[in-house]
Amino acid sequence: MKHTARVVIIGGGSLGVSLLYHLAEEGWNDVILVEKGELTSGSTWHAAGLCSNFIGNMTVAKIHDYSISLYDEILPAQSGNPSVFHKCGSLRIGYSRLEEEWFKHLLSRSKNVPCEFNIISKEEAKKLHPFMNFDNARIIVSTPNDGHVDPSSVVTAMSQIASSKGSTISRFNRVLEINRTSGGEWEVVTENCTIKAEHVVNAGGCFAPEVGAMVGVDVPIINLEHQYLITENHPALQELNFELPVCRDSYCSSYLRQEGQGLLIGPYETFGAKPWALDGMDWDFDRGLFPDDLERLMPFLDRCMERMPIFSEVGIKTVINGAITHTPDDNVLVGPQFGLENFWNLCGSSIGIAQGGVGKYLAQWMMHGQTELNMASLDSRRFGKWADREYCISKAIESYEVMYTEVASNENRHHGRVKRTSPLFSQLNEKGAIHNVVAGYEKPLWFRTKEKQSEQLTWMRSDAHEVIADECMAVQNEAGIIDISGSSKFIISGGGAIDFLNYLSCNKIPQEKGSIGLALFHTSNGGIMTEQSITKVDDEKFFLVGPIGS
Numbered sequence: 001m002k003h004t005a006r007v008v009i010i011g012g013g014s015l016g017v018s019l020l021y022h023l024a025e026e027g028w029n030d031v032i033l034v035e036k037g038e039l040t041s042g043s044t045w046h047a048a049g050l051c052s053n054f055i056g057n058m059t060v061a062k063i064h065d066y067s068i069s070l071y072d073e074i075l076p077a078q079s080g081n082p083s084v085f086h087k088c089g090s091l092r093i094g095y096s097r098l099e100e101e102w103f104k105h106l107l108s109r110s111k112n113v114p115c116e117f118n119i120i121s122k123e124e125a126k127k128l129h130p131f132m133n134f135d136n137a138r139i140i141v142s143t144p145n146d147g148h149v150d151p152s153s154v155v156t157a158m159s160q161i162a163s164s165k166g167s168t169i170s171r172f173n174r175v176l177e178i179n180r181t182s183g184g185e186w187e188v189v190t191e192n193c194t195i196k197a198e199h200v201v202n203a204g205g206c207f208a209p210e211v212g213a214m215v216g217v218d219v220p221i222i223n224l225e226h227q228y229l230i231t232e233n234h235p236a237l238q239e240l241n242f243e244l245p246v247c248r249d250s251y252c253s254s255y256l257r258q259e260g261q262g263l264l265i266g267p268y269e270t271f272g273a274k275p276w277a278l279d280g281m282d283w284d285f286d287r288g289l290f291p292d293d294l295e296r297l298m299p300f301l302d303r304c305m306e307r308m309p310i311f312s313e314v315g316i317k318t319v320i321n322g323a324i325t326h327t328p329d330d331n332v333l334v335g336p337q338f339g340l341e342n343f344w345n346l347c348g349s350s351i352g353i354a355q356g357g358v359g360k361y362l363a364q365w366m367m368h369g370q371t372e373l374n375m376a377s378l379d380s381r382r383f384g385k386w387a388d389r390e391y392c393i394s395k396a397i398e399s400y401e402v403m404y405t406e407v408a409s410n411e412n413r414h415h416g417r418v419k420r421t422s423p424l425f426s427q428l429n430e431k432g433a434i435h436n437v438v439a440g441y442e443k444p445l446w447f448r449t450k451e452k453q454s455e456q457l458t459w460m461r462s463d464a465h466e467v468i469a470d471e472c473m474a475v476q477n478e479a480g481i482i483d484i485s486g487s488s489k490f491i492i493s494g495g496g497a498i499d500f501l502n503y504l505s506c507n508k509i510p511q512e513k514g515s516i517g518l519a520l521f522h523t524s525n526g527g528i529m530t531e532q533s534i535t536k537v538d539d540e541k542f543f544l545v546g547p548i549g550s
């Protein structure tokens with residue numbers, strides 16, 4: 001095996017192999033992927049394989065859509081093998097006003113992904129899925145181009161294509177240590193040999209925190225148990241001449257799909273989610289599953305039987321209880337590791353099959369310094385030291401339990417609070433401030449009045465709008481103090497200050513002493529890095545205020 005490589009990827013699951021494949025596609029094949037077991041032997045092999053076009057975050061929605069075309073079109077075209085993607089489509093069923101508002105909001109977003117996303121009637125839904133009871137549904141979305149895939153098949157296809165382009169895969173070879181040499185390269189010590197590399201990527205799945213610890217960083221990932229079950233065949237499904245769409249239902253908090261001539265049902269418990277390996281992973285855990293724990297699922301399975309009565313007519317054949325990673329905001333961690341040059345993260349996805357195309361964007365980032373998508377919401381630097389263990393556990397449990405619950409644009413969740421505050425926090429609270437959180441920071445939003453004590457969750461204009469409008473008018477017409485303690489602040493000073501700011505920004509930097517201007521800072525490729533308000537203090541000193549976390 002080679003002892004040097006441009007890139008070493010640690011982990012041969014859905015994400016690590018996706019990166020290997022996309023680096024090779026973009027032209028980097030001096031890459032070694034090191035996997036301690038067989039490829040997919042972490043969480044990937046047992047995943048239910050669902051890939052959905054129903055997703056809130058625009059960047060993630062684009063990644064999901066790309067992943068579907070990767071599995072269904074790109075890999076089959078490259079390998080010459082038929083697609084293994086089951087394009088059975090999905091139905092998302094909503095019951096509340098909030099879900100109706102949310103689904104309609106996503107309908108408009110879907111046009112920008114773009115992906116097919118239709119609001120359909122109960123009658124249309126019944127034709128697509130004759131066994132689901134839609135009587136109580138308030139809104140139903142059909143996404144006909146998504147479905148599910150066998151994770152091992154697509155990972156194998158990607159690994160074969162990458163290997164044929166010269167990339168190397170080293171299986172049954174655990175990474176033991178990662179060191180930095182005095183020359184600035186990485187030295188990856190494995191069971192079989194030591195590899196010198198320019199870049200290292202942590203794609204270690206449930207082991208990502210252990211891999212991070214090798215370079216002294218805390219990776220904000222918590223492992224939980226997640227289960228699905230497969231039923232015996234049902235005669236009604238044996239007679240079907242088409243595949244049922246996947247159903248996702250907030251009442252059952254479950255996904256329900258056809259598996260052969262039986263059913264596959266996976267609840268996300270809305271209470272009692274079970275974290276796992278909080279004291280650290282056992283390196284011998286490989287192709288591991290936990291004992292069934294159907295008791296925990298019963299409240300949700302009962303509801304599934306109510307909604308899909310044929311489920312109550314068949315026995316359970318198999319239960320899969322496996323490990324799943326969750327980050328505090330349930331978004332995957334992608335991108336550079338803060339403070340460690342050329343050390344990258346690609347881990348923490350709780351739906352890493354649906355997001356299996358994410359390797360494309362990390363490959364762009366590593367090779368070109370920029371991606372075609374705005375990766376801010378996935379950037380692994382969004383969490384800092386403030387995201388401590390207690391916070392990660394509490395938020396990971398929350399993110400698991402709300403997988404299928406309704407969400408609002410003015411959501412204000414209470415887990416993991418209060419973490420970072422300004423010196424004015426208590427004073428503002430006493431004055432009735434309602435805070436929300438940005439990057440762990442308590443950010444004041446608006447002040448309660450006698451008449452308006454709270455706002456309703458919504459995707460429409462907030463019912464606190466009038467109160468907030470009064471605050472804005474007061475600041476505009478009279479005077480007010482706005483707490484921006486959480487914002488990032490920088491002082492740029494010295495003889496080269498103006499040249500440095502001009503280098504970062506294409507906007508005009510304020511010319512007059514005391515004047516303020518807004519500027520975008522750019523990457524070397526012209527992408528947008530951040531936005532800053534720049535005040536000229538004097539000829540050699542500028543004061544910058546930017547977003548929290550910039």
Ligand SMILES: Cc1cc2nc3c(=O)[nH]c(=O)nc-3n(C[C@H](O)[C@H](O)[C@H](O)COP(=O)(O)OP(=O)(O)OC[C@H]3O[C@@H](n4cnc5c(N)ncnc54)[C@H](O)[C@@H]3O)c2cc1C
Binds near residue numbers: 038045173
């Ligand atoms: C029951 C269940 C059902 C699921 N269903 C779905 C679904 O329908 N759709 C979906 O999108 N997702 C689903 N998931 C989630 C999905 O399985 C994961 O998000 C995905 O597999 C994560 O891929 P990964 O590459 O990040 O991690 P993994 O597949 O765990 O890969 C990480 C790899 O790194 C290796 N590794 C770690 N440390 C080292 C080291 N030191 N040296 C060498 N190798 C190392 C491990 O052996 C492992 O193979 C499900 C999960 C569960 C538990």
